[in-house]
Amino acid sequence: xxxxxxxxxxxxxxxxxxxxxxxxxxxxxxxxxxxxxxxxxxxxxxxxxxxxxxxxxxxxxxxxxxxxxxxxxxxxxxxxxxxxxxxxxxxxxxxxxxxxxxxxxxxxxxxxxxxxxxxxxxxxxxxxxxxxxxxxxxxxxxxxxxxxxxxxxxxxxxxxxxxxxxxxxxxxxxxxxxxxxxxxxxxxxxxxxxxxxxxxxxxxxxxxxxxxxxxxxxxxxxxxxxxxxxxxxxxxxxxxxxxxxxxxxxxxxxxxxxxxxxxxxxxxxxxxxxxxxxxxxxxxxxxxxxxxxxxxxxxxxxxxxxxxxxxxxxxxxxxxxxxxxxxxxxxxxxxxxxxxxxxxxxxxxxxxxxxxxxxxxxxxxxxxxxxxxxxxxxxxxxxxxxx
Numbered sequence: 001x002x003x004x005x006x007x008x009x010x011x012x013x014x015x016x017x018x019x020x021x022x023x024x025x026x027x028x029x030x031x032x033x034x035x036x037x038x039x040x041x042x043x044x045x046x047x048x049x050x051x052x053x054x055x056x057x058x059x060x061x062x063x064x065x066x067x068x069x070x071x072x073x074x075x076x077x078x079x080x081x082x083x084x085x086x087x088x089x090x091x092x093x094x095x096x097x098x099x100x101x102x103x104x105x106x107x108x109x110x111x112x113x114x115x116x117x118x119x120x121x122x123x124x125x126x127x128x129x130x131x132x133x134x135x136x137x138x139x140x141x142x143x144x145x146x147x148x149x150x151x152x153x154x155x156x157x158x159x160x161x162x163x164x165x166x167x168x169x170x171x172x173x174x175x176x177x178x179x180x181x182x183x184x185x186x187x188x189x190x191x192x193x194x195x196x197x198x199x200x201x202x203x204x205x206x207x208x209x210x211x212x213x214x215x216x217x218x219x220x221x222x223x224x225x226x227x228x229x230x231x232x233x234x235x236x237x238x239x240x241x242x243x244x245x246x247x248x249x250x251x252x253x254x255x256x257x258x259x260x261x262x263x264x265x266x267x268x269x270x271x272x273x274x275x276x277x278x279x280x281x282x283x284x285x286x287x288x289x290x291x292x293x294x295x296x297x298x299x300x301x302x303x304x305x306x307x308x309x310x311x312x313x314x315x316x317x318x319x320x321x322x323x324x325x326x327x328x329x330x331x332x333x334x335x336x337x338x339x340x341x342x343x344x345x346x347x348x349x350x351x352x353x354x355x356x357x358x359x360x361x362x363x364x365x366x367x368x369x370x371x372x373x374x375x376x377x378x379x380x381x382x383x384x385x386x387x
Contacts, residue, residue: 002303002337004296007381009336010329013079016387018063022325023378025063030371039358053350060357064325065092066345070115073347076324081121084335085343088124088177088321089115092346092356097134099157105131106161110168117172123319123342124208124290126177127165129189133158138185159192166196170206177239177290180210183249183261194225201235205288208237213273214246215261222276229286239290239321240276242269244359273298281305281318290319290342294327294370299334313338326370329377 004010011019042056066073070089077087091108109127116122129138137154140147147155169176178193180186193209200206209225211218222238229236246262253260263269273293280289281302291302299320306318319340322331335341346356 002300002333002339004299004329004333005377005380006333006336007329007377007384010332010377011381012083012332014328016385019378019382019385019387021059021063023375023382025060026371026374026378030375042354042358056354056357057350061350061353064323064346064357065353066324066347068347068349070111070347073345076345077119077121080343083332084338085331085341086121086123087345088126088342089122090126090344090346091131091348093348093352094128094131094355096352097130099154102132102134102157102161106164109165113165113168113172113174116174122174123340124175124177125169126179126344128179129181129192130185132161132165135185138181138188141188141191142185162192162196163199166200166207170200175206175208175237175288177208177237178210180212180241180243182245182252183215184252190221194228197229197236198232198234201237202233203235205235205237208239208288208290210239210241210292211276212241212243212245213276214243214263214269216263216268216272217261219272219275219279222279226279226283226286236287237290238276238280238287239292240273240280241292242273242295270298274301277302278305281309281311284311284315284317288317290321292321292344294322294330296330296373299330303334303339314340316340326374 014022042052066076066089073087073089077089080087089112091105091112093105105127109125109132112125116125134154137147137151137158140151141155166176178189181189190209193207196207197209211222213219225236243262249262250260253262263272277289277291277298280287291299293299302318302320306313306315311318319342320331320334321342321344322328324343324345331341331343346353
């Protein structure tokens with residue numbers, strides 16, 4: 001069985017100074033008021049062009065990101081690959097909603113596919129639907145509202161961007177992970193992704209949709225998708241995660257007076273996650289899984305399930321994924337045991353990647369026990385090294 005307490009393996013790529021920086025960062029992140037204050041000050045400093053980019057880059061940016069360009073990311077990619085940990089490059093520029101920006105992100109994603117095709121260390125590419133299309137268009141489509149001529153043309157451009165990425169991914173034989181969005185626009189993403197699967201997943205899995213298990217309706221969605229796939233004749237790719245918009249989802253549901261799409265408790269979320277996990281693993285003939293989790297119990301559950309049905313550790317239908325800079329004890333110890341593991345490695349201009357970094361900090365403060373676990377393991381490794 002995989003030993004997640006083996007810190008020698010977990011932190012083998014980190015120098016002493018990098019380990020010290022990690023300890024400092026997680027110590028700061030563990031203080032919730034400090035995260036809120038730091039977020040506000042950072043946003044203010046960037047908006048007013050105060051000279052803090054160097055400080056950000058040498059601390060939180062370098063810990064959680066690969067660099068400002070693909071070339072910048074190469075040393076980290078190569079270093080992880082030596083330990084059998086692969087990489088998913090993610091151009092993490094968020095919040096820009098113009099047609100020219102959508103075209104730029106599409107071009108960046110196509111460039112990533114070219115880069116991945118020439119690098120065995122990069123088995124997937126990824127993009128976020130709202131990075132290649134207008135949020136409000138997805139929202140109207142999800143609500144089955146009529147579009148005016150301009151909106152209709154924009155929706156067709158969104159579909160064209162999706163198809164151009166997926167068509168090129170099929171040509172380069174690199175699977176695509178399509179990220180999840182807020183529930184009130186996810187229906188449009190789900191329907192479009194299923195249409196893509198019908199086209200590009202006939203013989204093998206190229207397209208993965210992301211299933212957020214903190215939504216109580218996702219298990220039924222998975223069953224319905226599987227039924228359609230068997231009837232029509234296509235394969236399914238699922239990236240299974242717990243979710244990333246919990247507070248926003250609950251607040252919106254309360255304000256607008258509809259039932260929250262989020263499970264009421266963490267226990268219910270865990271049960272829903274496990275149901276989805278078991279269903280997928282029991283249907284590997286039809287479904288490929290990218291298991292995106294920082295949860296040790298969920299990871300061990302997947303390992304035990306796979307072992308119980310005789311699936312080899314390195315079976316290419318199963319990948320495990322964690323974010324760069326987090327949960328190295330899971331990633332590197334899985335890889336040490338011959339499982340397929342990829343780290344999400346964000347990159348992009350420091351200022352533009354800050355929304356991603358702020359979300360990482362906020363999520364670490366809200367996930368019970370995660371930051372303290374990181375600190376515990378880093379401290380253990382520091383003691384082992386005598387630093």
